[in-house]
Amino acid sequence: MTTSPVPATDPTPDPDPAGTTYRRVLLKISGEALMGDQGFGLHPPTVQRIAQEVQSVHALGVEICMVIGGGNIFRGLQGSAQGMERTTADYMGMLATVMNALAMQSALEALRVHTRVITAIRMDEVAEPYIRRRAVRHLEKKRVCIFAAGTGNPYFTTDTAATLRANEMSCEAIFKGTKVDGVYDKDPIKHPDAKRYDQVSYDDVLAKRLGVMDASAIALARDNNLPIIVFSLDEPGGFRGILAGEGTYTKVHG
Template sequence: MSKTATDTGAAVTYSRVMLKISGEALMGDQGFGLHPPTVARIAQEVKSVRDLGVEICMVIGGGNIFRGLQGSAQGMERTTADYMGMLATVMNALAMQSALEEIGVFTRVISAIPMDQVCEPYIRRRAVRHLEKKRVCIFAAGTGNPYFTTDTAATLRASEMACQAIFKGTKVDGVYDKDPKKHADAKRYTNVTYDEVLEKHLGVMDATAIALARDNDLPIIVFSLDEPGGFRGILAGEGTYTRVQG
């Protein structure tokens, strides 16, 4: 099993990775919903990595359509709000599937909540077989349980699928000690440990996801999804990112 890339420029080959992106990443400059050109651009990024022979899992959040925690904060019952958020992730997964298949990438949407008319139910061995056949697997509906985020779902599925790393696509090119959009003196970490992320509240993923990644020694690569070719570039030893590992 290959190791994660560093900033030395050395190319690294992964055989299987998890790509975690937020629902907001799909809405482009809009304030809500899906922006088809943005979805198509991200699909091309995924294809460029798949074309290297890498097996790809994906988890996409639902915040561009509905966020359970926000609904709960506005008075909605939390469990109901979370299930609505899970359904939003299914919509995003189907949109990404459509964009990937439009460019010739075979894709399966696999839902933690059974809905046979639109996607497959989650069966671990079947999902592994899809990956072995070089199909992109998009895991939707979170873990199927309320009170868990899509970050936790991504870490859980990455562990179950024996992924070698989680790629967390964000709006910035790594993990900073403070918000780089608000503070000009913000410093980017090249490497940071799981415990530092938790102790310093660095906001990479929620605490449950970080703890699960730590327990399974699963590295998290945080990079900018807005940088064209960024996903593929890291695999070639290029680009800027932060590695979270023990």
């Protein structure tokens, strides 16, 4: 396979991101975050809004990689529960994440943000195969890397894939964008008296089953001392604000 030439218009890496706590982060969002008010599929205005959030952080000089789920198109576990063979269902879910990654790439490049979709399953006509050193080099050149197709293996969630890639890319934190502004002791949508944690330990997340990420992802983050920042992706400017030390969020750490 030949390597694509480096575009002459790629920006020169900044030596130090101004006004931010982190130099390199991974943003994890669910596929459902791309649905907007629809019950299924992609909502282009919502994809564009999230791309603008990413672009605003990228403009600070922060190196960004992303993992997007595929639940807006297909959930492997649900397909398996309906009688489909689990491995096949999981591979279908992985392909759904590729579709979402390509949609996000299109939205980001419309904002003049250089982007690479990198897949764990080879599909050379639409994306690059995952090669760690090449992905790191893309980040160093300030390209946003969108990792798709999970880990390339069934039985692993995109949460686990996000934690794996964040560790491989030497990210300083995982930012998990959700519909609520942090981690609560119970569902704040159903329970108005739910209490939000400012900080919570990995062990408490596992013991109390707080639902931040699946257990494998939390354990992998804990073993590598990788903090997880849970924040609301629905709040305009929230991603950039938290990187600047503002806004409401929960930090999961040791």
